[in-house]
Amino acid sequence: MNAHAPIPALDPGCAVDIRQERGQRAVFCGLTGIVWLHRKIQDAFFLVVGSRTCAHLIQSAAGVMIFAEPRFATAIIDERDLAGLADMNEELDRVTRRLIERRPDIRLLFLVGSCPSEVIKLDLSRAAQRLSQSFHPDVRVLSYSGSGIETTFTQGEDACLAALVPEMPREATDAAASLLVVGALADVVEDQFSRLFAELGIETVRFLPARRAGDMPAVGPNTRILLAQPFLADTARALEARGATRLPAPFPLGAEGTTAWLKAAADAFGIAPDHFDAVTAPGRARASRALDPYRAMLRDKRVFFFPDSQLEIPLARFLSREMGAALIEVGTPYLHRGHLAPELALLPPGTQVVEGQSLDAQMDRARAARPDLTVCGLGLANPFEAEGLATKWSIELLFTPIQGYDQAGDLAELFARPLNRRTRLEV
Amino acid sequence: MQLTLWTYEGPPHIGAMRIATAMRGLHYVLHAPQGDTYADLLFTMIERRDTRPPVTYTTFQARDLGSDTAEIFKTAVADAYERFRPQAMIVGASCTAELIQDDPGGLAKALALPIPVIPLELPAYQKKENWGASETFYRLVRALAGSTAEVTPREGRRPLCNILGPTALGFRHRDDLVEIEKLLAALGIDVNVIAPSGASPADLGRLGAADFNVVLYPEVARAAAQHLLKTFGQPMVETVPIGVQATIRFVEEVAKLAGVDPAPVLAGAPSRLPWYSRSVDSTYLTGKRVFIFGDATHALAAARVAATELGFKVVGLGTYTREFAREVRAEAALHGIEATITDDYLDVEAAIQGCQAELVLGTQMERHIAKRLGIPCAVISSPIHVQDFPARHSPQMGFEGANVLFDTWVHPLMMGLEEHLLGMFREDVEFHDGVAPSHLGGGERAPQPEPIRIEPTPVAETPSTPAFVWDPSAEKELKKIPFFVRGKARANTERFARERNLAVVTVETLYDAKSHFGR
Ligand code: SF4
Numbered sequence: 001m002n003a004h005a006p007i008p009a010l011d012p013g014c015a016v017d018i019r020q021e022r023g024q025r026a027v028f029c030g031l032t033g034i035v036w037l038h039r040k041i042q043d044a045f046f047l048v049v050g051s052r053t054c055a056h057l058i059q060s061a062a063g064v065m066i067f068a069e070p071r072f073a074t075a076i077i078d079e080r081d082l083a084g085l086a087d088m089n090e091e092l093d094r095v096t097r098r099l100i101e102r103r104p105d106i107r108l109l110f111l112v113g114s115c116p117s118e119v120i121k122l123d124l125s126r127a128a129q130r131l132s133q134s135f136h137p138d139v140r141v142l143s144y145s146g147s148g149i150e151t152t153f154t155q156g157e158d159a160c161l162a163a164l165v166p167e168m169p170r171e172a173t174d175a176a177a178s179l180l181v182v183g184a185l186a187d188v189v190e191d192q193f194s195r196l197f198a199e200l201g202i203e204t205v206r207f208l209p210a211r212r213a214g215d216m217p218a219v220g221p222n223t224r225i226l227l228a229q230p231f232l233a234d235t236a237r238a239l240e241a242r243g244a245t246r247l248p249a250p251f252p253l254g255a256e257g258t259t260a261w262l263k264a265a266a267d268a269f270g271i272a273p274d275h276f277d278a279v280t281a282p283g284r285a286r287a288s289r290a291l292d293p294y295r296a297m298l299r300d301k302r303v304f305f306f307p308d309s310q311l312e313i314p315l316a317r318f319l320s321r322e323m324g325a326a327l328i329e330v331g332t333p334y335l336h337r338g339h340l341a342p343e344l345a346l347l348p349p350g351t352q353v354v355e356g357q358s359l360d361a362q363m364d365r366a367r368a369a370r371p372d373l374t375v376c377g378l379g380l381a382n383p384f385e386a387e388g389l390a391t392k393w394s395i396e397l398l399f400t401p402i403q404g405y406d407q408a409g410d411l412a413e414l415f416a417r418p419l420n421r422r423t424r425l426e427v
Numbered sequence: 428m429q430l431t432l433w434t435y436e437g438p439p440h441i442g443a444m445r446i447a448t449a450m451r452g453l454h455y456v457l458h459a460p461q462g463d464t465y466a467d468l469l470f471t472m473i474e475r476r477d478t479r480p481p482v483t484y485t486t487f488q489a490r491d492l493g494s495d496t497a498e499i500f501k502t503a504v505a506d507a508y509e510r511f512r513p514q515a516m517i518v519g520a521s522c523t524a525e526l527i528q529d530d531p532g533g534l535a536k537a538l539a540l541p542i543p544v545i546p547l548e549l550p551a552y553q554k555k556e557n558w559g560a561s562e563t564f565y566r567l568v569r570a571l572a573g574s575t576a577e578v579t580p581r582e583g584r585r586p587l588c589n590i591l592g593p594t595a596l597g598f599r600h601r602d603d604l605v606e607i608e609k610l611l612a613a614l615g616i617d618v619n620v621i622a623p624s625g626a627s628p629a630d631l632g633r634l635g636a637a638d639f640n641v642v643l644y645p646e647v648a649r650a651a652a653q654h655l656l657k658t659f660g661q662p663m664v665e666t667v668p669i670g671v672q673a674t675i676r677f678v679e680e681v682a683k684l685a686g687v688d689p690a691p692v693l694a695g696a697p698s699r700l701p702w703y704s705r706s707v708d709s710t711y712l713t714g715k716r717v718f719i720f721g722d723a724t725h726a727l728a729a730a731r732v733a734a735t736e737l738g739f740k741v742v743g744l745g746t747y748t749r750e751f752a753r754e755v756r757a758e759a760a761l762h763g764i765e766a767t768i769t770d771d772y773l774d775v776e777a778a779i780q781g782c783q784a785e786l787v788l789g790t791q792m793e794r795h796i797a798k799r800l801g802i803p804c805a806v807i808s809s810p811i812h813v814q815d816f817p818a819r820h821s822p823q824m825g826f827e828g829a830n831v832l833f834d835t836w837v838h839p840l841m842m843g844l845e846e847h848l849l850g851m852f853r854e855d856v857e858f859h860d861g862v863a864p865s866h867l868g869g870g871e872r873a874p875q876p877e878p879i880r881i882e883p884t885p886v887a888e889t890p891s892t893p894a895f896v897w898d899p900s901a902e903k904e905l906k907k908i909p910f911f912v913r914g915k916a917r918a919n920t921e922r923f924a925r926e927r928n929l930a931v932v933t934v935e936t937l938y939d940a941k942s943h944f945g946r
């Protein structure tokens with residue numbers, strides 16, 4: 001699942017220094033994606049098939065949300081299952097049936113694989129087919145893996161969306177070209193982009209995932225896909241297998257990223273440059289105004305990114321080009337060289353990009369460099385703060401609307417806030 | 428397979444982490460897949476620790492499976508030793524590593540490190556967090572405490588004891604310890620070793636020098652203390668000093684073992700709880716129906732305090748700690764009820780609904796159940812969230828702990844005057860049934876949705892199987908009863924009607940039932 005796409009021929013002019021590192025990794029597993037995906041797809045339920053560890057992870061990550069009508073749960077494998085005393089497929093059917101009976105509002109059920117279920121080779125895709133048949137037509141049952149051995153954090157979303165691709169209706173071969181925006185976005189961001197595409201004159205624009213299971217968009221050879229997130233390798237491949245064409249673009253973070261992202265779509269749909277400029281001008285002006293106050297705070301600040309979500313490279317590009325920050329090291333759990341090529345090309349020459357992680361060695365490098373701002377997970381943030389390093393916890397970047405013109409200021413503020421706070425506190 | 432929306436305890440390796448993180452100079456190498464490092468957050472965020480837990484994870488991935496996971500483990504142990512130079516190590520597997528069967532103990536032993544390396548067998552598909560903590564502590568003590576002790580003769584020195592039980596991520600362990608040390612100091616008793624909290628492996632080697640052991644949290648430390656009793660003949664005090672009477676008993680037992688006089692420590696009014704509870708303002712607390720759930724230690728203590736020190740009526744008592752089910756059942760029997768022994772939160776929700784509690788004392792989870800049902804609630808036990816690791820001193824144990832209990836448990840209740848006026852005037856626009864106590868901000872009470880029942884659970888009295896109808900005027904009269912006892916009144920009335928085969932519940936029936944059952 002983590003297999004990388006074939007590495008595209010390296011641009012000889014590429015001045016980015018890409019290195020790989022292996023060792024201890026301090027990252028989330030893909031199960032964590034459930035925390036935001038279940039809010040996005042409103043009639044879907046996520047049933048993890050795993051251990052008590054998996055259940056504990058989800059409740060730790062979802063915090064207090066678990067009680068606001070939870071749409072996720074764990075079927076905990078126990079010793080009877082492992083000893084073969086209980087037929088695991090029958091057990092799974094029993095648990096699922098009870099869940100569906102109690103939650104008749106569910107239209108889409110994901111069986112989510114974990115490390116334990118993968119290691120014992122429980123065939124969840126067959127189970128999903130079997131259950132889909134028995135619940136037909138009320139509930140569709142799909143499966144994907146969010147296990148730590150196969151997926152890192154946001155790759156859980158990739159695996160989930162890839163599982164949805166075969167469910168998407170087929171777009172007629174003679175349909176007019178349509179645009180498909182891929183990646184779960186905050187509803188407010190999705191609405192902003194819808195308006196912009198409409199003003200640009202792109203007629204058919206759809207989003208994956210849709211907000212409801214029954215509304216998944218159509219796909220076909222005339223579909224142009226624009227990735228809104230950098231971690232969608234498998235989803236893009238599955239969409240391409242259905243004939244869609246990916247539009248290479250940087251990701252819509254910051255004013256520059258948003259403009260380039262929109263421009264990729266505009267060019268593919270033959271929108272006149274003048275019109276593009278006219279439509280995007282107000283957004284660009286607003287973003288620039290919103291970013292101004294933070295530029296002074298972030299200029300020349302030395303930033304160190306620990307790997308977490310694959311958003312690191314676009315974020316580093318935004319901080320360096322639009323905010324004037326200096327990049328010490330940009331860690332990423334995986335680097336999809338094809339999807340990230342437009343981003344890498346925008347990074348300053350000599351940027352240290354590290355794919356993978358050896359935790360202690362990386363912490364040593366950060367300590368030696370003494371960054372002004374360290375972007376890292378919550379397991380490292382307080383320990384670094386106690387050592388006198390300012391940190392920005394990275395998970396927030398997944399739970400906050402940060403894409404598009406009107407969120408550019410908010411994005412910069414997320415990085416400026418810890419620095420601002422340090423200047424305020426006198427204790 | 429068990430369908431789980433929420434788990435009261437983590438897997439057993441989390442318990443082992445709580446021991447390792449509590450101690451100094453001990454390192455834990457955990458064979459686990461990439462992703463299981465989420466557990467670090469429990470310590471760095473919920474407990475707000477300022478260092479990483481002393482845990483190295485192998486974080487193997489799919490591409491490592493089948494080939495060299497054992498090699499990865501050995502490298503991790505060797506590297507962790509080089510980097511951290513601990514006095515001792517524990518090694519073990521998480522749930523996934525347990526399935527691939529790499530034998531962490533054997534692999535670590537093959538490295539022949541110059542320190543004790545203690546293998547942990549924590550069956551993740553069978554046992555849970557507290558068991559993991561207890562087992563880890565026991566293994567450490569067994570491996571490091573030795574078998575002979577150098578105890579100096581008792582003549583001419585102060586008595587010496589160990590304090591066993593406080594861990595990382597423990598509910599109020601930090602402040603409980605302060606209170607217990609204060610009590611012991613006042614009794615003239617010296618503390619030899621506190622463990623696991625703050626202890627090093629070398630400290631565990633000195634455990635045998637104490638005259639006796641104080642076990643603060645039996646879930647964690649009973650097994651280790653029993654080992655010390657067997658090995659060194661050290662007696663233990665297992666009375667958990669939560670509540671005034673329990674603290675007095677604790678002081679007396681400790682004093683007896685130490686051969687000192689408890690009277691000076693018990694003299695005067697060491698806790699304010701007794702006076703606060705006797706003062707007339709507390710009269711309205713009499714007979715308040717309370718449901719109690721948590722780990723066994725805290726649930727048992729809370730039941731005693733609630734019934735005998737605050738004058739509540741315990742209408743529900745339970746625990747998710749199956750290892751202590753017997754004790755909890757016995758305590759429940761004293762209150763004339765049956766204990767709820769379960770780790771399924773839907774069972775707990777059903778039990779709370781079934782007993783018409785006016786106050787819930789529970790964990791973070793009961794807090795949310797109580798919110799859904801619109802019942803006041805206070806937290807008495809793990810699992811807990813970040814707000815229950817407060818900055819201020821907030822013990823549960825000792826005389827100061829009793830003060831904290833009084834304030835914490837009474838706070839969510841309606842104040843007496845407010846309760847009276849609500850009973851008299853029901854149509855006030857500001858103070859009416861639907862709002863929370865005014866000192867809590869007075870927001871609207873959450874509506875009471877039907878809980879999602881995964882497993883149909885038999886509820887003691889099912890109020891909704893009437894062979895009778897409610898007369899509209901009786902229904903209206905029922906609304907005049909304050910909301911916190913209305914559920915009980917409805918259930919009693921319906922039971923009364925059922926038992927007498929009445930076809931219609933009238934205003935008369937309501938008051939007949941009232942006089943029949945009393946409050
Ligand atoms: S973008 Fe990628 S491929 Fe192109 S030059 Fe930079 S690193 Fe090389």
Ligand code: SF4
Nearest residue numbers: 029054114115148462
């Ligand atoms: S899926 Fe794997 S990494 Fe994630 S919680 Fe479960 S066991 Fe741990």
